[in-house]
Amino acid sequence: MSFVEVSNRPHEECGVFGVWGMPDAAALVALGLHALQHRGQESAGIVSFDGEGFYQHRGLGLVGEVFADSAVIASLPGCSAIGHNRYATTGGMHLRNVQPFYADYAFGGLAVAHNGNLTNAATLRKVLVNRGCIFQSTTDTEVFVHLIAISLYSTVVERLIDAAKQVKGAYSLIALTPDNGLIGMRDPLGVRPLVLGRVPGYEAENGGWVLASETCALDIIGADFVRDIEPGEMVVINNKGIESIRPFGETGRRFCVFEYIYFARPDSVLEERSVYTSRTRIGAELARESAVEADVIVPVPDSGVPSAIGYAKESGIPFELGIIRNHYVGRTFIEPTDQIRHLGVKMKHSANRTVLAGKRVILVDDSIVRGTTSRKIVDMVRAAGAREVHMRITSPPTKHPCFYGIDTPDESKLLAATHTLEEMQEAIGVDSLAFISFDGLYRALNYPGREEARHHYCDACFSGDYPISLVDRDGKLLQ
Numbered sequence: 001m002s003f004v005e006v007s008n009r010p011h012e013e014c015g016v017f018g019v020w021g022m023p024d025a026a027a028l029v030a031l032g033l034h035a036l037q038h039r040g041q042e043s044a045g046i047v048s049f050d051g052e053g054f055y056q057h058r059g060l061g062l063v064g065e066v067f068a069d070s071a072v073i074a075s076l077p078g079c080s081a082i083g084h085n086r087y088a089t090t091g092g093m094h095l096r097n098v099q100p101f102y103a104d105y106a107f108g109g110l111a112v113a114h115n116g117n118l119t120n121a122a123t124l125r126k127v128l129v130n131r132g133c134i135f136q137s138t139t140d141t142e143v144f145v146h147l148i149a150i151s152l153y154s155t156v157v158e159r160l161i162d163a164a165k166q167v168k169g170a171y172s173l174i175a176l177t178p179d180n181g182l183i184g185m186r187d188p189l190g191v192r193p194l195v196l197g198r199v200p201g202y203e204a205e206n207g208g209w210v211l212a213s214e215t216c217a218l219d220i221i222g223a224d225f226v227r228d229i230e231p232g233e234m235v236v237i238n239n240k241g242i243e244s245i246r247p248f249g250e251t252g253r254r255f256c257v258f259e260y261i262y263f264a265r266p267d268s269v270l271e272e273r274s275v276y277t278s279r280t281r282i283g284a285e286l287a288r289e290s291a292v293e294a295d296v297i298v299p300v301p302d303s304g305v306p307s308a309i310g311y312a313k314e315s316g317i318p319f320e321l322g323i324i325r326n327h328y329v330g331r332t333f334i335e336p337t338d339q340i341r342h343l344g345v346k347m348k349h350s351a352n353r354t355v356l357a358g359k360r361v362i363l364v365d366d367s368i369v370r371g372t373t374s375r376k377i378v379d380m381v382r383a384a385g386a387r388e389v390h391m392r393i394t395s396p397p398t399k400h401p402c403f404y405g406i407d408t409p410d411e412s413k414l415l416a417a418t419h420t421l422e423e424m425q426e427a428i429g430v431d432s433l434a435f436i437s438f439d440g441l442y443r444a445l446n447y448p449g450r451e452e453a454r455h456h457y458c459d460a461c462f463s464g465d466y467p468i469s470l471v472d473r474d475g476k477l478l479q
């Protein structure tokens with residue numbers, strides 16, 4: 001999947017990364033954010049703390065662009081820092097929306113960043129504005145900042161818990177405070193990921209702690225994976241050690257299943273499950289479910305690659321790189337017009353004629369959202385001489401929008417919500433089209449089927465079964 005396809009495909013949400021008790025914390029956070037770049041390419045920011053004051057830098061662009069100048073990192077001193085990179089799911093792309101946010105409270109400074117989306121942000125914002133709160137940004141993250149400010153509790157940890165109990169939605173949050181240290185928190189159902197890691201060698205000072213959206217960001221700085229932060233868990237990390245708090249008591253678990261299909265990097269391990277292995281298993285299930293005679297299996301790069309490998313192994317049909325992705329395309333995803341998007345796809349993907357000419361091709365991709373990108377890829381493969389083009393999709397049909405931090409268009413623009421399978425097949429111009437079944441998807445994740453898995457995962461964009469109430473949306477519907 002490529003980011004040129006702005007509104008044609010789901011977009012990642014955000015990545016968060018925090019470090020406690022290590023020299024050059026800001027540089028380590030920049031590296032962590034770089035490893036999480038796939039989760040958001042629009043902006044990046046870091047706030048550091050050196051024991052006396054906070055330092056911050058934010059900018060629009062890739063991590064490598066925002067922190068290209070070594071003087072910028074040098075201006076962020078301290079042994080603790082948090083960072084964030086972002087794809088704007090709410091609030092639009094403006095510098096004032098770039099996280100982490102920093103606020104000076106009566107109790108001291110606090111920097112906060114979060115990944116996900118609050119489903120009652122607009123409702124809470126109205127209440128807060130009526131109470132006199134002045135918002136600086138248009139993001140829902142700032143709701144946390146104001147809820148913490150007006151809380152009647154005394155400690156920052158209590159205020160954060162107070163805020164978390166008022167918000168609804170999916171979030172993984174990290175915060176940095178002078179007294180309490182580094183704080184990490186997952187929403188009560190743990191929809192978005194957050195992992196704890198530790199760099200060896202800092203045990204004596206109680207340092208070396210890392211919080212990250214994915215384990216691939218631990219690897220880049222040599223941190224060992226310690227464990228997932230549990231759904232509804234808050235961890236407070238400082239010189240005294242690490243404290244785990246369960247403000248919501250025992251909670252359920254509804255992890256985003258699309259992290260396995262597409263969002264996460266394949267070398268990450270989520271909820272003790274390898275993303276790469278999950279994808280190859282999904283590909284193998286898909287091959288069992290929807291076999292078709294063909295000469296080559298071709299992934300739509302990059303996210304389709306592990307599942308295409310699984311499909312090829314299971315089917316015995318050779319895996320070939322029939323579509324080559326140019327990794328050096330600029331940030332064309334910001335261009336708004338259909339015309340430019342069309343150009344973007346052609347810039348980013350090229351058909352490998354040697355592999356495709358005269359062949360019956362099975363294209364393996366992770367999802368179809370609007371269908372326009374799929375159509376262009378299919379046309380490109382046919383133009384390169386493919387005799388037949390079959391498409392196999394490693395997710396069930398995307399029929400519903402995500403309200404938990406993934407940018408998907410509304411139902412009217414989702415191809416699967418408005419077309420039958422036959423109509424979709426025709427719209428994207430393939431000889432056959434098949435999606436993995438819910439049971440097949442969950443079998444690949446080691447469950448007997450969806451019935452046994454549905455209480456552990458969110459699959460709302462496929463099923464419409466939303467595990468967290470959609471306060472703002474339902475409020476609008478009632479108006």
Ligand code: SF4
Pocket residue numbers: 191256257258259401402403404405406458459460461462
């Ligand atoms: S709706 Fe889809 S993308 Fe959003 S959290 Fe649920 S599974 Fe993930």
